[in-house]
Amino acid sequence: MKRLFTLFLMLSIILFADEAQDIIKKIDNNLRGKNVYIELTMTITSMGHQRTMKMQNWAEGNKKSFVKTIYPPKDKGITFLSLDNQMWQYVPKIERTIKIPASMMLQSWMGSDITNDDVVRQSSLIDDYVPKILKRDGNIVTLELMAKEDAPVVWSRIVSEVDTSTYTSRKDLFYDEDDVAVRVFTFDKVKKVGQYFIATYWKVQSLTKKDSYTEIFIDDVKYDIEISDQYFRKSALKRFSR
Amino acid sequence: MFRLALKNILFYKGRSVTTGILTFVSTILFVVSVSLHNGSHQSMLENAIKIYTGAIEIYHKDYRDVGGNEYLIQDVKRITDKLATIEGIEVFSTRYETYGLLSTSEQSAASMIAGIQPQKEKRLSSIRQALREGVFLDENSGNCLYMGSELAKKLKLSVGGEVAFVGGASDNSFAADIFKVCGTFKTGSYEFDSSASFINRSYFDALMYADNKASYVTIKLKDLDAADEINEKIIKALDDDELESLTWKTLMKTMVEALEVDTIFNIISLALFFIVIFFVIMIYGFINVSSRIKEFGVLRCIGLSKRNVFELLFYEIFIISTLAIAFAAPIAGYISYYYTINPIVIEGIAELYKDYGIVSDEIPFAFDVGTILWNVSVIYVLNFLSVIYPYFYINSFRPIQATRHV
Numbered sequence: 075m076k077r078l079f080t081l082f083l084m085l086s087i088i089l090f091a092d093e094a095q096d097i098i099k100k101i102d103n104n105l106r107g108k109n110v111y112i113e114l115t116m117t118i119t120s121m122g123h124q125r126t127m128k129m130q131n132w133a134e135g136n137k138k139s140f141v142k143t144i145y146p147p148k149d150k151g152i153t154f155l156s157l158d159n160q161m162w163q164y165v166p167k168i169e170r171t172i173k174i175p176a177s178m179m180l181q182s183w184m185g186s187d188i189t190n191d192d193v194v195r196q197s198s199l200i201d202d203y204v205p206k207i208l209k210r211d212g213n214i215v216t217l218e219l220m221a222k223e224d225a226p227v228v229w230s231r232i233v234s235e236v237d238t239s240t241y242t243s244r245k246d247l248f249y250d251e252d253d254v255a256v257r258v259f260t261f262d263k264v265k266k267v268g269q270y271f272i273a274t275y276w277k278v279q280s281l282t283k284k285d286s287y288t289e290i291f292i293d294d295v296k297y298d299i300e301i302s303d304q305y306f307r308k309s310a311l312k313r314f315s316r
Numbered sequence: 317m318f319r320l321a322l323k324n325i326l327f328y329k330g331r332s333v334t335t336g337i338l339t340f341v342s343t344i345l346f347v348v349s350v351s352l353h354n355g356s357h358q359s360m361l362e363n364a365i366k367i368y369t370g371a372i373e374i375y376h377k378d379y380r381d382v383g384g385n386e387y388l389i390q391d392v393k394r395i396t397d398k399l400a401t402i403e404g405i406e407v408f409s410t411r412y413e414t415y416g417l418l419s420t421s422e423q424s425a426a427s428m429i430a431g432i433q434p435q436k437e438k439r440l441s442s443i444r445q446a447l448r449e450g451v452f453l454d455e456n457s458g459n460c461l462y463m464g465s466e467l468a469k470k471l472k473l474s475v476g477g478e479v480a481f482v483g484g485a486s487d488n489s490f491a492a493d494i495f496k497v498c499g500t501f502k503t504g505s506y507e508f509d510s511s512a513s514f515i516n517r518s519y520f521d522a523l524m525y526a527d528n529k530a531s532y533v534t535i536k537l538k539d540l541d542a543a544d545e546i547n548e549k550i551i552k553a554l555d556d557d558e559l560e561s562l563t564w565k566t567l568m569k570t571m572v573e574a575l576e577v578d579t580i581f582n583i584i585s586l587a588l589f590f591i592v593i594f595f596v597i598m599i600y601g602f603i604n605v606s607s608r609i610k611e612f613g614v615l616r617c618i619g620l621s622k623r624n625v626f627e628l629l630f631y632e633i634f635i636i637s638t639l640a641i642a643f644a645a646p647i648a649g650y651i652s653y654y655y656t657i658n659p660i661v662i663e664g665i666a667e668l669y670k671d672y673g674i675v676s677d678e679i680p681f682a683f684d685v686g687t688i689l690w691n692v693s694v695i696y697v698l699n700f701l702s703v704i705y706p707y708f709y710i711n712s713f714r715p716i717q718a719t720r721h722v
Contacts, residue, residue, distance in 0.1 A: 120488055121386050149490050163482065165492040170480040172419040177426050181415075185488035283386065 094205035094217055100241035102136070102200055104270050107297035109134040115293055118186045120286035127184060128293075136200075138306040139193070142314060143184070151315040152184075156193055157306060164311035171311050180228060187257070187278040187288040191228055202227045213239040240264050240271035256281050270297050317624060321631030331604040332636055335597055339640035339699060342593045346586070347648035347691045348681075353582050355656065355682035357575050362540070364571055365564055366442040367503050368512075370408075370534030371543050372550065374561045379531065385486050388412075389559070392530040398553045399535065404546045406538045409436035410530035412517060416483025416491075423471045429461075429481065429513045430531075431520030440536045443501060443514065450475035450499030457516045460498035466510035468500045475499060486526040493523050540564075590698060598702035601633070605706040612710050613718025622711055629703045629710075637699040641692055649688050655681035 112131040117124055128145035141154040151166040161174040179191040202225035209216040219232040231249040236242070246259040257280050261273035276290040304310055325332045365371055374395060379387035389395065392410050399408050412431035417424055434453040438444045443462070444452040453462050461479065473479060477497045485491040495515065502509055521527045537546055543563040550561045565572050605612075612625060620628075659678035710718075 118488065123487070125487070125489060152490065165480070165482060168480050168492050168494050170419065170492075170494070172417065172480055172482055173424050174417065175424045175426065178417055178424075181417075181426075182484060182488075184490055185484045282382065283384065286386065 094207045095200075097207075097215060097217060097236055097238065097241065098199055098203075098205050098219070101236060101243055104241050104272060106133060106136060107268075107270055109298060109301050111294075111296045111299055111301065112292060113294040115291040116184075116186060117289045117291070118184075118286075119288070120185075120283075122285070125185070132301050132305045134301055134306065140305040140310060140314070141193070149184075153311045153315045154193065155306065155308065155311050157308075161190055161193065162308060162311055164315050166315050169312075171308065187280050187286065189228075199232075201225075203232065208233070213237055214244070237264070240266075242271050242273050244273075265292075265295075267295050268297050317627045318631050321628055321635060324628070324632055325635055328604055328608075331600050334600050335633070335636045335699075336640045338593055338597055338600075339637050339695060340644045342590070342698075343641050343644035343692060343695050344648040344651070345589070346695060347645070347688050348651050349582075349586065350687060350691055351648075351652035351656070351681040351683060352679070353579070354684070354687065355659075355680040357578070358682055359659075359678070359680050360575065361564070361568070361571070364568060365540070367446075367505065368441050368443065368508065369564060369567050370440065371537045371540055371564050372535040372547050372561060373567055374533040374535070374550065374554070374559055375531075377558055377560050385484070385488055388486060388526075389530045389532065391528060392533065393528055395533055395554060395559070399533065399550070402546065402549050402553060404538055404542055404549075406536045407436055407439045408533055408535040409433045409440050410517070410533050412486075412520060412524065412526045412529065413531040414483055414486075414524065416481050418467070418471060418495075418513065419480045419482070420471050420473060420477070425467060425470050426511070427467060427513050428511050429483070429515060429520070431517035431524070431526065432514050433517050437514075440534060442503070446501040446503045448500050448502045450497070452499055453514060453516050455516065455518070457498060458519050459493065459495050460516065461495040462499045462501060462514040463497050464509035464512045465500045465502040466506060467513060468497065470510060473497050483524075485524045486529050489525070491523055590694075594698050594702055597699060598705060601629075601702055602706045602709065605629070605710055609710065609713060609718050610720075613713065613715050613720070616715035617719055625710060626707050629707050630700070633699050633703050637696055641695060645688065645692055648691075649683070649685075652681050652688070653683040656683040 110131075110133050112133075114129050114131065116127045116129065118127070126145070127143060127149065130142045130144060131139065133139040137158050139154075139156045143149045143152040151164075153164045155162045155164075161179075162171055163174060164171045174190050180189050182188070183190050183193055199219065202222055203219035204222060206218045206220070207215055208218045215236045215238050217234045217236055219234065221227045221230050228250075229248045230251050230253055233247045233249075234243050235245040237244055242264050243259070243261050245261070247255050248257040248259075250256045257278065260277045260279075262275040262277075263273060264271050265274050272292060272295055274292040274295075276292075277287060278290070279287040305314065374389070376387045376389050389410075396408065396410065399405060410433065413428055414430075415426060415428055418427045418429075419425075432443075432453070434455060434457065438452070448465050450462075453460055463473070463479075468474065471479060475497055479495050479497060480492065481495055482490070482492045495513075517526075521529075535550075537543060543565070547561055547563050554561065615628075616625070659680035661678050
């Protein structure tokens with residue numbers, strides 16, 4: 075009887091772990107498709123005023139991504155390329171391509187509450203964390219993602235609320251190495267685009283700076299389109315800057 | 317009783333000379349040691365403050381703990397206008413510091429870039445004296461960057477080279493520019509030399525939208541010892557709960573704590589030294605008194621009270637101590653004074669220090685009459701304490717019993 079119970083318990087753990095992993099993969103698939111083109115508006119609220127930026131993003135899989143700033147005019151043409159977890163930036167004003175070093179990965183990306191690491195380490199949820207189901211409430215599943223011991227990640231733990239009817243995240247809470255919640259992502263306005271679901275409103279808020287937050291509005295999204303491989307070369311930074 | 321004490325001193329020459337020499341040596345060692353200790357600590361603090369940290373700095377609250385553009389001082393002119401009226405301030409300056417990325421075609425590195433007022437900075441800190449190559453900044457140096465030598469090495473840059481800067485402006489918007497390296501510095505602090513760069517504030521303000529803003533205001537005082545008093549005046553003059561004015565004691569808390577620990581260890585080693593001296597003087601006194609038991613018995617029999625015996629012993633130690641200290645104190649004071657004006661320079665180590673830029677190669681003393689007086693007082697007290705046990709020993713004998721003591 076005891077052996078049967080142990081076997082049952084182990085099977086449950088394996089099945090739940092598989093289910094949690096499956097949920098994460100489905101969320102990731104919704105975000106990326108085979109490839110994806112996104113136009114977004116980013117509004118940064120800090121120090122009592124707002125700044126708005128508009129960007130285009132081309133991404134293929136979880137290793138290649140190209141971002142171009144199209145608004146405001148002051149920042150127009152600034153491009154970012156992330157390739158195999160490395161990141162480069164081109165600044166038309168100074169006509170320089172700059173490699174962002176690892177030491178700058180936790181720095182703010184374009185003055186927002188998103189870090190360079192968020193932009194580059196897009197694959198980390200699947201590769202660097204072990205997911206576990208914490209709670210179920212109808213379609214809403216709460217997942218805990220624990221960083222693998224040897225994973226080069228900055229968050230020790232992420233607690234994610236997932237809507238399993240669309241496989242989109244509703245809220246992600248990020249914990250630092252001291253297991254203190256430091257940042258929260260909230261997602262809303264889920265939209266179906268072809269076979270994929272995507273939240274078209276994202277809000278990122280640091281829990282240490284209550285009055286500043288970043289909102290991202292997905293204006294347009296196209297999945298599984300043909301994206302030229304030219305976008306994912308270093309030469310693209312300058313070439314597509316114009 | 318005084319005359320009798322004097323006679324005894326002359327009669328028991330061995331004991332008198334030994335006690336005198338011990339007191340003399342202890343006084344000189346104590347005064348010189350305390351002077352060296354205080355002088356080296358003061359020098360360490362002054363060097364540290366000279367490099368970059370001010371004697372007093374004014375911040376927006378939470379800038380130091382949380383950081384970020386939200387906690388910049390927004391109307392810095394209002395503060396500098398008030399500082400101009402406060403007595404005791406030698407010079408003050410505003411600094412705008414930010415962290416950004418410096419990048420060449422080969423390398424990139426994160427750096428603290430500080431917009432400074434070059435003319436004022438020359439008087440405030442030793443950044444200019446730390447110059448290794450090229451030139452320091454001036455009011456017209458535009459996009460010239462004055463870079464830490466280790467950072468320049470990391471970026472494979474030399475004077476005349478160009479470096480791209482990207483970072484966040486004071487309103488968190490994106491900022492980028494090309495800077496030209498006009499000079500490099502070496503302060504001796506590897507961390508500082510490998511991460512800090514300076515640029516003329518007026519140029520940097522335009523790039524960072526930082527006009528009339530500052531990360532903090534740094535202040536140099538005419539007298540460092542008056543830091544607390546002047547800080548009180550500053551806090552009163554600012555009258556703003558959103559601002560905090562901090563002295564070097566808070567700004568350099570780690571160093572102050574390290575110096576305090578060092579002082580405690582110094583006190584412990586001095587205490588051990590004094591325990592040895594105290595016991596040697598006391599043992600000599602005790603041996604001397606032991607050989608004079610019969611004499612004390614006779615003195616008690618002819619009418620001397622216990623109090624008179626104590627007075628006798630007291631006068632003996634007083635005369636010996638006073639004579640020894642009278643010779644030792646001026647010599648020790650002179651040594652302290654001489655090395656305060658002409659600090660010790662350790663040959664060889666001096667060359668090594670010079671290689672590290674502005675870190676002083678001198679070991680100064682601190683001459684202070686007040687300190688010498690309390691040092692001398694400690695020696696006096698110890699000598700007086702050393703006669704207490706012999707006194708009780710003598711009085712443990714009854715007068716008649718003492719006269720028969722062999």
